[in-house]
Amino acid sequence: MLELTDVHVEYEMEGDGSVHAVNGVSISLEENKILGLIGESGSGKSTLAKAIIRLLAKNGHVPEGAIEYKETDLTELSDREFRTEIRWDEISMVPQNAMNGFDPVYTVGNQIVQAIRTHEDVSKGEARERARALFEQLGIDPGRIDDYPHQFSGGMAQRAMIALALALDPSLIIADEPTTALDVVIQDRILQTLRDLQQEIESSVILITHDISVVSDICDEIAVMYGGRVVEHADVETIIKEPRHPYTLGLRNAFPDIEEDDQDLISIPGTPPDLVEPPEGCGFAPRCPFATDECWDVTPEPEEYGDGHVVECHRADEQELLTEEAKRKETWMDLETEPQQVAEEADD
Numbered sequence: 001m002l003e004l005t006d007v008h009v010e011y012e013m014e015g016d017g018s019v020h021a022v023n024g025v026s027i028s029l030e031e032n033k034i035l036g037l038i039g040e041s042g043s044g045k046s047t048l049a050k051a052i053i054r055l056l057a058k059n060g061h062v063p064e065g066a067i068e069y070k071e072t073d074l075t076e077l078s079d080r081e082f083r084t085e086i087r088w089d090e091i092s093m094v095p096q097n098a099m100n101g102f103d104p105v106y107t108v109g110n111q112i113v114q115a116i117r118t119h120e121d122v123s124k125g126e127a128r129e130r131a132r133a134l135f136e137q138l139g140i141d142p143g144r145i146d147d148y149p150h151q152f153s154g155g156m157a158q159r160a161m162i163a164l165a166l167a168l169d170p171s172l173i174i175a176d177e178p179t180t181a182l183d184v185v186i187q188d189r190i191l192q193t194l195r196d197l198q199q200e201i202e203s204s205v206i207l208i209t210h211d212i213s214v215v216s217d218i219c220d221e222i223a224v225m226y227g228g229r230v231v232e233h234a235d236v237e238t239i240i241k242e243p244r245h246p247y248t249l250g251l252r253n254a255f256p257d258i259e260e261d262d263q264d265l266i267s268i269p270g271t272p273p274d275l276v277e278p279p280e281g282c283g284f285a286p287r288c289p290f291a292t293d294e295c296w297d298v299t300p301e302p303e304e305y306g307d308g309h310v311v312e313c314h315r316a317d318e319q320e321l322l323t324e325e326a327k328r329k330e331t332w333m334d335l336e337t338e339p340q341q342v343a344e345e346a347d348d
């Protein structure tokens with residue numbers, strides 16, 4: 001139902017070049033599936049999501065690529081067509097901070113009723129009934145429908161935002177870190193509710209997070225983003241148990257509760273790549289303990305390793321070796337000196 005082909009997103013920086021926030025993403029999502037989009041801060045997750053729902057900041061645009069949704073290339077629709085036919089009806093979004101999603105001047109119920117009536121020809125009473133039913137489904141007392149956003153707790157506001165996102169039965173819901181600001185128990189409950197409702201209305205969800213352990217419970221598949229590219233994409237089992245990309249292996253180390261055996265918490269040293277002038281070769285090479293000369297020079301193409309498992313890494317076929325080595329703390333610690341040496345060698 002959603003097919004992205006070589007999507008690029010750039011932000012223009014007044015006289016200062018542009019930020020290549022998304023750098024050639026090709027990925028597809030089937031109906032009724034939850035896709036987790038993970039990767040550290042700045043990897044381009046929100047930018048990709050906002051490009052799909054056309055809510056990029058003013059200086060952002062999609063210079064290249066196709067975003068096909070139910071066989072229509074969304075990049076070819078006018079803003080008006082997108083607003084009236086796609087956003088909220090077909091594709092909706094739960095933003096990072098629910099409080100920012102609501103207008104403080106109107107009651108929460110009013111805003112949901114308004115959203116329903118803007119897109120559907122129903123009476124105010126009917127729309128209100130639907131809003132109350134949604135509140136109930138999301139575990140909010142329907143009596144709170146006439147409260148203002150500031151009267152809601154963070155968790156409740158986030159649930160109300162999900163109610164708004166579901167109000168028009170969209171086929172695709174994009175949830176951008178919908179629970180990050182909340183405590184773990186509430187986070188878990190909200191994500192389970194989202195999963196239940198997704199199954200009930202048979203929609204697809206793109207769930208953005210930087211925390212691989214959050215998504216592993218409820219997602220069907222996971223796409224790992226690094227430096228504006230999807231470096232690995234597979235079903236959730238494969239990503240957790242048999243990843244092939246060194247970055248995914250590193251992420252797994254950083255969240256050991258998803259690992260079966262006792263393991264140290266190891267973070268990946270180094271910083272993400274410069275997106276104004278993206279480096280040659282693989283964007284992860286400067287932080288990768290397994291980088292070879294080829295990695296520094298040549299950007300890896302996506303390769304498929306069976307059943308939709310797509311990896312962008314020159315060494316992805318050395319899975320066993322990489323997995324073993326990545327478990328050792330020293331493998332990542334050595335990195336603090338080595339990449340520079342490798343870079344110098346590559347320059348010679």
Ligand SMILES: Nc1ncnc2c1ncn2[C@@H]1O[C@H](COP(=O)(O)OP(=O)(O)OP(=O)(O)O)[C@@H](O)[C@H]1O
Nearest residue numbers: 011019021040041042043044045046047048057275
């Ligand atoms: N309006 C903007 N103008 C310029 N650069 C931007 C703009 N918005 C985002 N960026 C840059 O684009 C890159 C990708 O950011 P994005 O927010 O998409 O990443 P992310 O993976 O969602 O991060 P986070 O988890 O922190 O939300 C970052 O380098 C960010 O600084």
